[in-house]
Amino acid sequence: xxxxATKTSxxxxxxxxxxxxxxxxxxxSAVEAAxxxxxxxxEQSDTVLAVEQLLGLxxxxxxxxxxxxxxxxxxxxxxxxxxxxxEPVELxxxxxxxxxxxxxxxxARSTLAGLRGLAMGPEGxxxxxxxxxxxxx
Amino acid sequence: xxxxxSDLDKVLSLRRNATAEIVNVDEPIVKLVxxxxxxxxxxxxxxxxxxxxxxxxxxxxPGCPPSxxxxxxxxxxxxSVIRIAELLGKPAADPASTSSxxxxxxxGMRSGIRVxxxxxxxxxxxxxxxxxxxxxxxxxxxxxxxxxxxxDTPVVILDLNRLFEDYQHGLG
Numbered sequence: 402x403x404x405x406a407t408k409t410s411x412x413x414x415x416x417x418x419x420x421x422x423x424x425x426x427x428x429x430s431a432v433e434a435a436x437x438x439x440x441x442x443x444e445q446s447d448t449v450l451a452v453e454q455l456l457g458l459x460x461x462x463x464x465x466x467x468x469x470x471x472x473x474x475x476x477x478x479x480x481x482x483x484x485x486x487x488e489p490v491e492l493x494x495x496x497x498x499x500x501x502x503x504x505x506x507x508x509a510r511s512t513l514a515g516l517r518g519l520a521m522g523p524e525g526x527x528x529x530x531x532x533x534x535x536x537x538x
Numbered sequence: 539x540x541x542x543x544s545d546l547d548k549v550l551s552l553r554r555n556a557t558a559e560i561v562n563v564d565e566p567i568v569k570l571v572x573x574x575x576x577x578x579x580x581x582x583x584x585x586x587x588x589x590x591x592x593x594x595x596x597x598x599x600p601g602c603p604p605s606x607x608x609x610x611x612x613x614x615x616x617x618s619v620i621r622i623a624e625l626l627g628k629p630a631a632d633p634a635s636t637s638s639x640x641x642x643x644x645x646g647m648r649s650g651i652r653v654x655x656x657x658x659x660x661x662x663x664x665x666x667x668x669x670x671x672x673x674x675x676x677x678x679x680x681x682x683x684x685x686x687x688x689x690d691t692p693v694v695i696l697d698l699n700r701l702f703e704d705y706q707h708g709l710g
Contacts, residue, residue, distance in 0.1 A: 428600050458600055504609060504618035505647040509706040513601030521611055526597040 417494035423486035426458035430528040441472040449483040457514045514538040566664040573653040576628040579693045586698040589641040605710035619650035625710040644698035
């Protein structure tokens, strides 16, 4: 995934949403590509937030240690910030029709910070998260 | 020769033309969906249950209480699935078993509800529904709306509106 690729709009005329997908605590997750400035190797940043900590996922050390990590540099009006996520990290398009708002009871009871919706696909569920919302919570 | 109408004829004629007042003696009927949890029978009013679903894949979503099993895809939409057994203080049904999912709607919300098995769907006279006993455990008092007997087994009728509202506010 290059920096240039993420400068495009998140939605396309073909009815898809561009996202950057990754693993968080062993769960498939994604953020809007428009919010990501760049993907960096893990070594290049020392002040990073772990995605599991940011979202409030229970720490899954085994997953974190085994999976190779990389950094997503996120855009923010107050200054960019870095979040460490687990690979595979991919720039992909999700059909709008495959994106769903959270069911009411899940909105009420979920403890995940920044969880905005779910995408359903052949690979199962992808959690659509917003790091800026998670940081503010 | 025109025969004079007798008093009886007049009475009979009046009675024939009279519109009999129809008194509706039908009792209100309530449809119930009866299901089993850990060997005990419970029911939801039929109007609260949109569908009894066959075995469906449930997708786990982290960050939810254990009683919120995940989400299901229902013909292009998604709905949560809750394990009602845990809300009633009973052991959870094994999702891999022959358990069923009821699609419930109440309090402006919709969700799948995991039950051990669906026992029956039947109509009962409203008068057959008894008020819940005062001895009900505290956590059941608000969500139990009545009791009936079916096949010599007590059936606890649950109020799905209240159950969803309470769940939203932390029940289970």
